[in-house]
Amino acid sequence: MGHQISRRTLFRTASGLAVAGGLGGALSACGGGTGAGSTSSELTMTWWGSDDRHAAYKKALASFQKDNPKVKIRETYSGYDGYFDKFNTNIAGGSAPDLLQMDTALVAQYARKGVLAPLDSYVGKSLDLTGFSKTLLAAGTVDGKLYGVPSGIGVNQLTVNRSGLEDLGLKLPDREWTWADLRKISQDVYKKSGGKIHGVDDVGGGSLQAFEIYAREHGETFFSEDGKNVGFSFETLQRWWEYWAEMRKLNACPPPAITSAAHNDLTKNAVVIGKALFTFDIGVYGAGGSVTDAQLDFLPSPQGDWSGAREGNYVNGGVLLSATKSSKRVGDSVKIMSFFAQDETAIKAMQLFRGIPPTEKARDLIASGLSETDKLNMEMADYISKRVSAASDALPTPPAPPQGADQIWDLLFQSNLAIAFGKKSIKAQLGEFFDQAAGILGG
The missing domain is CATH 3.40.190.10 (Periplasmic binding protein-like II)
Structure with a gap:
């Protein structure tokens, strides 16, 4: 479907x-x-x-x-x-x-x-x-x-291998969870599985879906209103990449080789191959149905756990x-x-x-x-939609992305991967990212 x-x-x-x-x-x-x-x-x-x-x-x-x-x-x-x-x-x-x-x-x-x-x-x-x-x-x-x-309504959410969680004696997190909660349960998955399974795939570190929500929780947009620049700050992207660097250090997400192999190939997604239980790649349950036999469930993107955090989710129109x-x-x-x-x-x-x-x-x-899975998917989309509508602090729905957006999204993924493989420090990659982004959108 x-x-x-x-x-x-x-x-x-x-x-x-x-x-x-x-x-x-x-x-x-x-x-x-x-x-x-x-x-x-x-x-x-x-x-x-x-x-x-x-x-x-x-x-x-x-x-x-x-x-x-x-x-x-x-x-x-x-x-x-x-x-x-x-x-x-x-x-x-x-x-x-x-x-x-x-x-x-x-x-x-x-x-x-x-x-x-x-x-x-x-x-x-x-x-x-x-x-x-x-x-x-x-x-x-x-x-x-x-x-x-x-x-229809489209939302950014996580796909979860619920049966895998239950096999480890763990419960699906509450819908009102935070980025700290994601870190905690991802560590629990690694420990409970004896180091065989990680919590969440590292696609999140370079994912448009994940980072855009995180930026909006900081009151920032992915692109500026005129589309000539990115709309998020140096500091927000730095904190994002530092979060994922810590996740790798804690074994909360799998090694970068798995992340790299899964890029644009859902059959190699960490959840599909059994190396993680959470993924930001909603395509795992998308066109054509599920690409895994596991019983899946869904969660909103985590909420900000810092002072002044805003509702980051939004609803798009399919x-x-x-x-x-x-x-x-x-x-x-x-x-x-x-x-x-x-x-x-x-x-x-x-x-x-x-x-x-x-x-x-x-x-x-x-x-x-x-x-059952379709019902769970629709129920979560309905839940997120209602939460966004009720939020007084949510930013407006993002406008249509500017020309060059695809290059920026790929740059985000490749930048996260360069950091994960140790080819670049976060500080060096930050400078390179913003320089390249300005060239793409300003050109």
Whole structure:
């Protein structure tokens, strides 16, 4: 079931930023295209995903067309690779689809190029967004206007080998745990297993998902608002890398060779190969289901245990549904968006194929048909979502990442690895990281 975003998908998604940015001139020249399905009596809709997602979309759309026989839909779909290349070509040629599945990482660039239609005038009328939180809608909002309806909620969380913990006589930590608690239970795992298993994989030290939460707990963002710099301080990254250096010293996480081997290869993740019980790589239970037979569970990223620590978690929007601005069928596209957001048939057809459903109503509708692990996953996402909504000190949801973000994320991982292997001191790597980051984002 494709219901989470792995680190590999994040990197792949970010690579699309370069694709969109590289076509900036073409997008500016065509102003969003001239056709967008307007020459056909059919409404064109396109999306990417797995075979399961394709089947779910087709089932839901068949139901929509049965109730709306005047809206004829031509469906096109593919995998992610090449999806936005084709979209860009269609825009330049004046044949963009009317309705498309949009990437949250790219919505800002397309909206600012005039490719996407603002949806605000439809909200509360033909577009029913009852149950959608403001923090969730921020994923499709650019410069104060809504350009995409989120399909689900995405959260940063840890995947835990719960059966492995129980085998060692240890309990799953409380959801309101801290970074100190992660260190303690990771040491306990190592001791209880006789040194055979570590607590948490060292992916965390170089993980976007983990460090971004940590930075936000310090009141800092990963990228600056204008995207021209990183938004976190030298001191925060230093404390982060010092935390993971201590974790390695305590054998709370596995040796760097295991971390290196697992980079972009989930089959070698420390939890999957039995060398750790906690991982920040949510892809272990992601597209295609689980890559381990262990009984899994989930936890929020740990909270800050220092004075003044803030809520670091946030909710993103999974994927979006957006309409192209040049389309003459925006009204019909909005009806379809509303159908996927609120219709019981559509919600049950989509299950978790576009992420954890965005509303409590939708989550309740599908809960009974889920596997135990799916239920645990959805329950944790729901818990984090509610906690974020209730937090008065949480920073706003991060904006779409800037061009070059994929390089920064990889730089963070490789920097942590250089420290772990002893190739660089933390102080030396800090200077190198910020110098390289400035070059990437400033270029």
